Amino acid sequence: MDRLRSGIPRLDGLLSGGLAADSINLLIGVPGSGKTILAQRYAFENATPERPSIYFSTVSEPLDKIVRFGQTMSFFDVAAVGTRVLFEDLGHELVRGGLGAVLERIQALVRERRPGVTVIDSFKALTPYAADERDYRSFLHALAGSISATTGASLWVGEYAREEIAEAPEFAVADSVIALGRRSYGTRTGRVLEVLKLRSSDFAAGEHGYRLTDGGLEVFPRLADRRDDSRYVLPTERLSTGVAALDDMLDDGYWPGSATLCAGPSGVGKTIMGLQFVVEGASRGEPGIVASLQENPTQLDRVAAAFSWTLGGDVEVMYRSPVSIEIDEWVYQLLELTEQLGARRVLIDSLADLQFAAGDVGRFREYMYSLTQRCSRAGISLFMTTELPTLFGVERLSDYGVSHLSDNVLLLQYRDAGDEVRRCVTVLKARATRNTTGVREFTIGPGGISLERPAAGAG
Amino acid sequence: MACVPTTGLYSIGAVARMVGVSVSTLRTWEERYGVVVATRSAGGQRRYSRNQLEQLTFVAREVQRGMSPGDAHRLLAHRGGAAAEAPPRPPEGVGLLILVAERDPHAAGYVDYFLRTEGYRVEVVSDAVEAERRFALLAPQLAIVDLLLSGGLGGPLIERLTSSSARVVAISPLDAEEVSAALGADAFLQKPIDPVALVSTVRDLLGTSALTRATARSPA
Numbered sequence: 001m002d003r004l005r006s007g008i009p010r011l012d013g014l015l016s017g018g019l020a021a022d023s024i025n026l027l028i029g030v031p032g033s034g035k036t037i038l039a040q041r042y043a044f045e046n047a048t049p050e051r052p053s054i055y056f057s058t059v060s061e062p063l064d065k066i067v068r069f070g071q072t073m074s075f076f077d078v079a080a081v082g083t084r085v086l087f088e089d090l091g092h093e094l095v096r097g098g099l100g101a102v103l104e105r106i107q108a109l110v111r112e113r114r115p116g117v118t119v120i121d122s123f124k125a126l127t128p129y130a131a132d133e134r135d136y137r138s139f140l141h142a143l144a145g146s147i148s149a150t151t152g153a154s155l156w157v158g159e160y161a162r163e164e165i166a167e168a169p170e171f172a173v174a175d176s177v178i179a180l181g182r183r184s185y186g187t188r189t190g191r192v193l194e195v196l197k198l199r200s201s202d203f204a205a206g207e208h209g210y211r212l213t214d215g216g217l218e219v220f221p222r223l224a225d226r227r228d229d230s231r232y233v234l235p236t237e238r239l240s241t242g243v244a245a246l247d248d249m250l251d252d253g254y255w256p257g258s259a260t261l262c263a264g265p266s267g268v269g270k271t272i273m274g275l276q277f278v279v280e281g282a283s284r285g286e287p288g289i290v291a292s293l294q295e296n297p298t299q300l301d302r303v304a305a306a307f308s309w310t311l312g313g314d315v316e317v318m319y320r321s322p323v324s325i326e327i328d329e330w331v332y333q334l335l336e337l338t339e340q341l342g343a344r345r346v347l348i349d350s351l352a353d354l355q356f357a358a359g360d361v362g363r364f365r366e367y368m369y370s371l372t373q374r375c376s377r378a379g380i381s382l383f384m385t386t387e388l389p390t391l392f393g394v395e396r397l398s399d400y401g402v403s404h405l406s407d408n409v410l411l412l413q414y415r416d417a418g419d420e421v422r423r424c425v426t427v428l429k430a431r432a433t434r435n436t437t438g439v440r441e442f443t444i445g446p447g448g449i450s451l452e453r454p455a456a457g458a459g
Numbered sequence: 460m461a462c463v464p465t466t467g468l469y470s471i472g473a474v475a476r477m478v479g480v481s482v483s484t485l486r487t488w489e490e491r492y493g494v495v496v497a498t499r500s501a502g503g504q505r506r507y508s509r510n511q512l513e514q515l516t517f518v519a520r521e522v523q524r525g526m527s528p529g530d531a532h533r534l535l536a537h538r539g540g541a542a543a544e545a546p547p548r549p550p551e552g553v554g555l556l557i558l559v560a561e562r563d564p565h566a567a568g569y570v571d572y573f574l575r576t577e578g579y580r581v582e583v584v585s586d587a588v589e590a591e592r593r594f595a596l597l598a599p600q601l602a603i604v605d606l607l608l609s610g611g612l613g614g615p616l617i618e619r620l621t622s623s624s625a626r627v628v629a630i631s632p633l634d635a636e637e638v639s640a641a642l643g644a645d646a647f648l649q650k651p652i653d654p655v656a657l658v659s660t661v662r663d664l665l666g667t668s669a670l671t672r673a674t675a676r677s678p679a
Contacts (some may be wrong), residue, residue: 052611062563063562063563063607063632064563064566064607064632064650064651065632067607067632067633068632068633068650071633071634078633078634078635078637078638079637079638081606081607081633081635081638082606082607082611082613082614082638083611083614086610086611087607088609088610089562089563089609092564109609109610112610113610113611
């Protein structure tokens with residue numbers, strides 16, 4: 001089937017390659033959700049001098065305003081306007097001659113210019129100009145008939161509410177329906193795109209995050225990967241944790257592609273253990289990423305310098321502030337960077353910040369499940385930190401369910417040894433590993449973390 | 460709207476022409492009654508807003524109907540400055556003819572009004588086919604063409620008109636200065652149209668006054 005592409009790869013991916021080339025499509029959403037931007041993106045992306053795009057405005061927004069704001073978009077080619085992309089105002093026809101005049105004008109221009117794409121924005125604004133429902137249905141029937149009689153796609157843009165989908169006759173006519181809206185996640189509000197209908201084609205269901213950019217929309221499809229039972233080959237050589245004695249406790253290190261959760265109270269050494277893991281990889285020629293939501297690059301450089309480690313080179317720092325990111329955008333950025341660098345080891349510091357960015361626990365778990373699965377299949381090892389609220393004694397891990405997804409769980413703790421407080425580590429879980437479950441004290445010295453002799457009476 | 464500023468816009472000469480009274484009468488009314496007080500430009504020249512133009516049109520009409528200027532001003536002040544009726548359409552100019560090809564009737568209305576108040580004659584059309592017909596028939600000295608005329612015909616129209624002796628101004632809500640230059644237009648104005656920029660552009664292209672070049676450039 002020929003496809004009408006938006007030129008936004010992840011959006012086209014959601015639609016199994018794009019909308020059908022000869023189809024009627026409804027783009028619905030609240031004001032300010034980016035419907036017009038997306039419609040213009042389709043118009044410019046698919047326009048050629050032989051098969052131009054025609055953008056019809058109605059009575060919702062003056063045409064001059066639509067194009068004036070449109071031209072701030074990077075895809076909006078002013079030189080194409082009037083040749084490849086035509087902007088037409090139906091407002092005066094509508095006010096003076098009603099739907100009949102609108103139909104005549106559209107039909108005349110479709111005959112004359114043979115557009116590949118027609119957009120009607122706002123389509124919903126046409127409804128009040130029908131004398132009654134019968135009149136409106138007749139108009140829809142005639143319009144859909146004349147659009148479908150020749151090749152080309154049509155996008156009808158409107159501020160329809162979800163409740164109208166079952167009632168309004170245009171939804172029955174449309175071959176696809178894409179809804180743009182907002183959704184609250186805890187205290188946060190995010191933009192969401194949902195494909196509600198796509199005739200004779202598969203599509204990715206559910207709410208996908210998106211952001212408005214000067215290129216149109218940047219879409220972050222749900223990472224809720226379907227269960228994939230296909231087998232994949234795992235490397236057989238283990239990875240050093242960067243701490244020799246810890247390697248011993250783990251029966252010679254982590255498996256490649258494993259996810260390790262490191263839990264512990266503030267200041268116990270979680271970040272340092274993670275950095276040590278990534279730096280160890282870099283020293284063996286494995287690129288790594290420090291995905292930090294806590295320390296910024298300057299702070300991280302200072303931490304690394306204390307142990308004579310160098311960030312940069314094979315270790316890339318991806319710092320994002322937890323208050324200004326969305327989890328979907330963050331996960332996509334991390335996956336892209338991983339692919340770009342060919343990274344093998346990734347430190348995520350910390351999960352609590354990421355959970356804050358997700359807004360709600362369900363969304364957080366969905367993204368973490370998909371991230372750990374994708375990394376596992378790609379043989380990328382994750383090291384994730386999570387903070388425990390109590391300094392001494394741990395009753396449970398407040399890890400938002402991530403320990404279930406993790407192959408290894410390390411618990412770092414403080415131990416009150418009378419005149420001093422010592423640090424110790426326990427391997428709580430290590431999948432497919434004959435691990436040592438004892439408690440080992442460790443110190444943080446100039447070379448990073450090193451384990452002490454097995455602690456007497458620990459456990 | 461951005462193209463209808465509420466601050467001083469028109470010179471005292473333009474207002475006198477539009478209202479149909481002398482410049483000295485306007486000065487006298489302002490000094491004596493203090494109801495319609497023009498703002499001053501940086502150079503000290505009086506500048507009247509559209510609202511003030513409407514107020515003065517109201518006063519002039521009441522005076523013409525037999526009311527004393529003092530009573531007309533008191534009536535205006537009593538109404539809180541609201542002129543009772545919309546100002547009449549500016550008088551038909553006798554000067555140079557300008558063809559305006561503009562798709563949007565609201566924008567066309569403003570352009571028509573601004574140019575007439577400056578004394579130009581204006582012919583407004585809304586599509587390219589009619590524009591060409593009128594252009595051939597009336598031989599205007601200047602054409603103002605919206606690049607977004609229906610059917611993508613604004614650009615081709617500009618190209619054809621520039622082969623005549625008429626001056627051509629392209630207008631568009633887009634920042635299409637380069638496109639307009641490539642089509643051969645003499646000037647480009649981005650919408651929403653700023654009246655001062657419109658009038659000064661037309662003046663620059665046709666000469667300082669709507670009337671001075673009427674004889675020199677009148678069609679043969």
